Amino acid sequence: xxxxxxxxxxxxxxxxxxxxxxxxxxxxxxxxxxxxxxxxxxxxxxxxxxxxxxxxxxxxxxxxxxxxxxxxxxxxxxxxxxxxxxxxxxxxxxxxxxxxxxxxxxxxxxxxxxxxxxxxxxxxxxxxxxxxxxxxxxxxxxxxxxxxxxxxxxxxxxxxxxxxxxxxxxxxxxxxxxxxxxxxxxxxxxxxxxxxxxxxxxxxxxxxxxxxxxxxxxxxxxxxxxxxxxxxxxxxxxxxxxxxxxxxxxxxxxxxxxxxxxxxxxxxxxxxxxxxxxxxxxxxxxxx
Amino acid sequence: xxxxxxxxxxxxxxxxxxxxxxxxxxxxxxxxxxxxxxxxxxxxxxxxxxxxxxxxxxxxxxxxxxxxxxxxxxxxxxxxxxxxxxxxxxxxxxxxxxxxxxxxxxxxxxxxxxxxxxxxxxxxxxxxxxxxxxxxxxxxxxxxxxxxxxxxxxxxxxx
Numbered sequence: 378x379x380x381x382x383x384x385x386x387x388x389x390x391x392x393x394x395x396x397x398x399x400x401x402x403x404x405x406x407x408x409x410x411x412x413x414x415x416x417x418x419x420x421x422x423x424x425x426x427x428x429x430x431x432x433x434x435x436x437x438x439x440x441x442x443x444x445x446x447x448x449x450x451x452x453x454x455x456x457x458x459x460x461x462x463x464x465x466x467x468x469x470x471x472x473x474x475x476x477x478x479x480x481x482x483x484x485x486x487x488x489x490x491x492x493x494x495x496x497x498x499x500x501x502x503x504x505x506x507x508x509x510x511x512x513x514x515x516x517x518x519x520x521x522x523x524x525x526x527x528x529x530x531x532x533x534x535x536x537x538x539x540x541x542x543x544x545x546x547x548x549x550x551x552x553x554x555x556x557x558x559x560x561x562x563x564x565x566x567x568x569x570x571x572x573x574x575x576x577x578x579x580x581x582x583x584x585x586x587x588x589x590x591x592x593x594x595x596x597x598x599x600x601x602x603x604x605x606x607x608x609x610x611x612x613x614x615x616x617x618x619x620x621x622x623x624x625x626x627x628x629x630x631x632x633x634x635x636x637x638x639x640x641x642x643x644x645x646x647x648x649x650x651x652x653x654x655x656x657x658x659x660x661x662x663x664x665x
Numbered sequence: 666x667x668x669x670x671x672x673x674x675x676x677x678x679x680x681x682x683x684x685x686x687x688x689x690x691x692x693x694x695x696x697x698x699x700x701x702x703x704x705x706x707x708x709x710x711x712x713x714x715x716x717x718x719x720x721x722x723x724x725x726x727x728x729x730x731x732x733x734x735x736x737x738x739x740x741x742x743x744x745x746x747x748x749x750x751x752x753x754x755x756x757x758x759x760x761x762x763x764x765x766x767x768x769x770x771x772x773x774x775x776x777x778x779x780x781x782x783x784x785x786x787x788x789x790x791x792x793x794x795x796x797x798x799x800x801x802x803x804x805x806x807x808x809x810x811x812x813x814x815x816x817x818x819x820x821x822x823x824x
Contacts, residue, residue, distance in 0.1 A: 383683035383729040478795020483719040566794025
């Protein structure tokens, strides 16, 4: 690794001050499961590394007036063990479990997964399907934005060098919403998603309501499939409609063709995963 | 930078450059070479240590991040006169061949058993998914973890 300065602020405010003081030659270190790998390969020093991995304020999971607030520094293992997440957003537990292996989940954070912003991130689809919002803070205060606006491109978010991702909020209206996440990778452990997907929906009087379909590794960032959602919205639940939604979702994505999977294979996966997540969400709704 | 941490119950202070990983600190500065340098990017698990009660890849932890924390390595698990049940069952079953993955494998298994004294075969396999072994095919490793768990619960007599 190229030499750099290491700063370990005690709290959120000190972290933002440190980022501002060293911006733009500064990087945030949270779990490090991705960033340290990058640091070992880059030819240029990042300047200053600000370690936020032990900041207690970033580690809370709590119900607020707005919904469920999950600190950006919460690890994937902590998500898997949390009773509030199990109660309100169990699909997040399944999504967290598909990330890396236990060592990765013990270090890696929810915020880190979002900020790293690789197209195959496994935290993204479930959160997008639940209309999650994020809080971003800088020296001049904080702002809350929809998660979909946070993502800009592969490894690129709207975060400025002097800004910090604080938390993720699942809106109250979506707590307990039937949701399913499905990751397709080549192995169970330590595999990147070839395609991942999440669907959330309510079934009211036998009809689809508030359908969300979200897909990862099929576009530069995690996306929704609004046309596929629209074809279901307000219609009676049926397998035929779900099949149609799968086919439409394929047309709404722009997957790459690479050594992990061909374009055609990824397109097939979009169809299959859209259907499977919708079907699973319908089954969850039926149990309730 | 100066880093003070607890390693196997003893407080240690070292002076290292910020770009030092916990893995290098353990091996180069504290002469604890049980944690292995395998892939050095968090894929193989050979560098696994237990930090504040959780299994982590020490190649993905900076020395500065380990400051003030408590680290357990394979050297702290037991001495030659009294093996940990995991070590003993790995030995009894011949669970290791070259042994390079052993320290990481055993420490990951230890965290599993600390959290879950009676894991199913599937839970053992899931827990060890981040520890690659290229010799054995894992069968005897999973069996040894199950046997060690039984022994630690008192369901099985130590051999």
